[in-house]
Amino acid sequence: MLQASRSLALQLPSLRSLGADPFTLGVASGDPSPDGFVLWTRLAVDPTRGDGGMPTTPVAVRWEIASDPMMKTVLKHGTTAATPELGHSVHVETVGLPSNREFFYRFHAGDATSPVGRTRTAPAPHTKLDRLRFAFASCQNFEHGYYIANRDIANADVDAVVFLGDYIYEYRSKDRPRVHALPALKTLDDYRTCYAQYHADLDLQAAHAAHPWIVTFDDHEVENNWAGDIDQENDSPASFLPRRAAAFKAYYENMPLRRTSVPTGPEMQIYRKLQYGQLAQFTVVDTRQFRTDQPCDDNFKPTCDARQSPAATMMGAKQEAWFADTLATSPTQWNIIANQVMIQQLRETMHGQTVYNMDQWDGYPAARKRLTDFLAARRPSNPVFVTGDTHQTWVGNLKADFDDPHSAVVATELVGTSITSGGDGTAKTKYSDENLAANPHIVYNNDQRGYFLCEISEKQMISQLRVADKVTSRDGKMSTASRFVTESGRPGVQVLS
Ligand code: FE
Numbered sequence: 001m002l003q004a005s006r007s008l009a010l011q012l013p014s015l016r017s018l019g020a021d022p023f024t025l026g027v028a029s030g031d032p033s034p035d036g037f038v039l040w041t042r043l044a045v046d047p048t049r050g051d052g053g054m055p056t057t058p059v060a061v062r063w064e065i066a067s068d069p070m071m072k073t074v075l076k077h078g079t080t081a082a083t084p085e086l087g088h089s090v091h092v093e094t095v096g097l098p099s100n101r102e103f104f105y106r107f108h109a110g111d112a113t114s115p116v117g118r119t120r121t122a123p124a125p126h127t128k129l130d131r132l133r134f135a136f137a138s139c140q141n142f143e144h145g146y147y148i149a150n151r152d153i154a155n156a157d158v159d160a161v162v163f164l165g166d167y168i169y170e171y172r173s174k175d176r177p178r179v180h181a182l183p184a185l186k187t188l189d190d191y192r193t194c195y196a197q198y199h200a201d202l203d204l205q206a207a208h209a210a211h212p213w214i215v216t217f218d219d220h221e222v223e224n225n226w227a228g229d230i231d232q233e234n235d236s237p238a239s240f241l242p243r244r245a246a247a248f249k250a251y252y253e254n255m256p257l258r259r260t261s262v263p264t265g266p267e268m269q270i271y272r273k274l275q276y277g278q279l280a281q282f283t284v285v286d287t288r289q290f291r292t293d294q295p296c297d298d299n300f301k302p303t304c305d306a307r308q309s310p311a312a313t314m315m316g317a318k319q320e321a322w323f324a325d326t327l328a329t330s331p332t333q334w335n336i337i338a339n340q341v342m343i344q345q346l347r348e349t350m351h352g353q354t355v356y357n358m359d360q361w362d363g364y365p366a367a368r369k370r371l372t373d374f375l376a377a378r379r380p381s382n383p384v385f386v387t388g389d390t391h392q393t394w395v396g397n398l399k400a401d402f403d404d405p406h407s408a409v410v411a412t413e414l415v416g417t418s419i420t421s422g423g424d425g426t427a428k429t430k431y432s433d434e435n436l437a438a439n440p441h442i443v444y445n446n447d448q449r450g451y452f453l454c455e456i457s458e459k460q461m462i463s464q465l466r467v468a469d470k471v472t473s474r475d476g477k478m479s480t481a482s483r484f485v486t487e488s489g490r491p492g493v494q495v496l497s
């Protein structure tokens, strides 16, 4: 290994001659295991360019892991190559570290040194943990505001951050406080440029540098409301799949993901599980790549026959079987499911008609019934779904039959809001009361930007909704809007304060 590292370092050009900082996109870590994690960076001396202003040759990057933030006691180090084929990104997968511990890391390229990041290994599978803290977030449209919430996440005391998708947005909006570099993303270079613009944000860099992230994508990493091999315009798979391949490649290059998620053309393995001792398991699902097309012409629509199709699927048959097996055999007391779009039924009224968001599980009621029937029959231990996408907070209960008030509660669902998407909001919308009355399984709704901070213990899970008073100016302030509790052994959630 040492031999290989040395010869690699000798073969690869130094960045010294470029005379610019290649660490403009920050550092990150992700997917903790009991003995390691992924360390990430991506070199770009000019983040405004698709190629990052980097040479067309590989560049040697040295990495170090230490037990202290001053990087005095280095425990592990090595050299890897940042190649133009992978956008000069670096993914280091470490093994052999002690479990449930804090570590610090940094990179060197040429005579440049990156900022120091902090991360953690997961506890060993047999460990009885007293508590686990995590943040979950989604939907950070760069144009819609500043990353006030990411700055708050950077300062939070958590073991991990779970990001549920819409990390980037693929189009340009009008009249927003910030502007996307490109009007629309189609090619690999386009997607790379967009990620570089997001990663150059210092608040987002701080959140990545502070904690390991567990990420999954939703629609906007590729295109609004894509479904399987079909895009929003219902173009042929032949025209959509090359774009999906470019988007997935850029996603991998820009996220702290393991080698198992390296895409093969338009296919990418993102569903997976991560265990935290005996206390909790994160099951990360993929409800985009294998889903059937949205019924009833998509978006907010009255129901139609196609909505009732028993062939409707969100996960695809293979993942659905894996999901059931993962939950049924889970060794942990709590089961956190990282999920993209809202599962709870949300009946809304528009122009005097009842409508459903066909892009959510509401568009796939047969698939949802299979999910809730499984939860009711197998009763996996304390299932809590954490969800993104809607740009509002909806806290509620999953039920075997949402239309029957006596139907049993089978799980909690916390739909987080957005980091910025939608811009400044208000605690209540003019539809909040009406929507809560029409959907009695939902206990809380809020339309401010923010994220959730969760703490799991043996007895309960306390979830805190953190919100920003505004995101359209840099001086937005965060506060706790409300707290919720799910007690162990009792499915469902209650408002605490
Ligand atoms: Fe979104």
Ligand code: CA
Pocket: 166, 218, 219, 220, 389
């Ligand atoms: Ca979305």
